[in-house]
Amino acid sequence: xxxxxxxxxxxxxxxAHAQEEAVLDRAxxxxxxxxxxxxxxxxxxxxxxNCHSANLMRYNRLTDLGISDxxxxxxxxxxxxxxxxxxxxxxxxxxxxxxxxxxxxxxSVEARARGKDWLYTYLRSFYRDPTRPTGWNNRVYExxxxxxxxxxxxxxxxxxxxxxxxxxxGEKIRxxxxxxxxxxxxxxxxxxxxxxxxxxxxxxWMAEPAQQTRKQLGVWVLLFLALLSFLxxxxxxxxxxxxx
Numbered sequence: 001x002x003x004x005x006x007x008x009x010x011x012x013x014x015x016a017h018a019q020e021e022a023v024l025d026r027a028x029x030x031x032x033x034x035x036x037x038x039x040x041x042x043x044x045x046x047x048x049x050n051c052h053s054a055n056l057m058r059y060n061r062l063t064d065l066g067i068s069d070x071x072x073x074x075x076x077x078x079x080x081x082x083x084x085x086x087x088x089x090x091x092x093x094x095x096x097x098x099x100x101x102x103x104x105x106x107x108s109v110e111a112r113a114r115g116k117d118w119l120y121t122y123l124r125s126f127y128r129d130p131t132r133p134t135g136w137n138n139r140v141y142e143x144x145x146x147x148x149x150x151x152x153x154x155x156x157x158x159x160x161x162x163x164x165x166x167x168x169x170g171e172k173i174r175x176x177x178x179x180x181x182x183x184x185x186x187x188x189x190x191x192x193x194x195x196x197x198x199x200x201x202x203x204x205w206m207a208e209p210a211q212q213t214r215k216q217l218g219v220w221v222l223l224f225l226a227l228l229s230f231l232x233x234x235x236x237x238x239x240x241x242x243x244x
């Protein structure tokens with residue numbers, strides 16, 4: 001899988017006309033599926049990490065997903081990196097701003113900032129737009145500065161819009177009608193959606209690697225507090241039973 005840098009969530013330019021807000025699709029939850037998280041980590045390293053850093057994550061933390069140090073070294077590391085290094089990039093911010101118009105954001109906690117549904121819909125909403133410098137646009141983030149680096153997997157799509165005009169105000173609203181597949185990608189639409197779900201699940205895990213442990217611990221804490229409350233209630237009743 002080719003190492004292609006992404007410019008995920010780069011700043012866009014405000015549209016010249018109003019456009020209806022995109023409806024977000026619900027992201028599948030694969031937070032407890034190690035195979036999905038491992039696949040998402042692979043997609044992240046191969047397609048996102050050349051332009052985006054994840055400076056709050058170390059490679060060796062991927063062992064929590066069942067990936068061994070040897071597998072990390074052989075499949076997920078660049079030549080000069082070590083498993084104890086953070087997921088930083090070599091691209092300088094000044095170069096990124098010159099090439100993309102803005103420095104691509106660090107993605108360590110992007111899933112918590114944006115939400116899984118937003119990311120899942122965003123990654124599946126690119127379409128060809130010859131008017132944009134990169135040749136691509138996005139339904140969720142209009143006029144985004146990010147090229148569609150996953151186009152080889154999804155294929156090339158055009159988006160169809162219709163323009164509605166409100167009689168009272170004369171305001172023109174561009175309404176999305178649907179996509180047209182121009183050329184097929186390496187994946188079917190179902191497989192591509194599944195891959196994006198894996199990527200988003202990994203990004204959600206990366207934003208808080210201990211979230212599953214936190215949730216499990218929270219359940220035990222609530223059960224303990226419930227038991228403690230019951231014992232305190234019965235103890236209180238025993239103390240006061242002979243007092244009238």
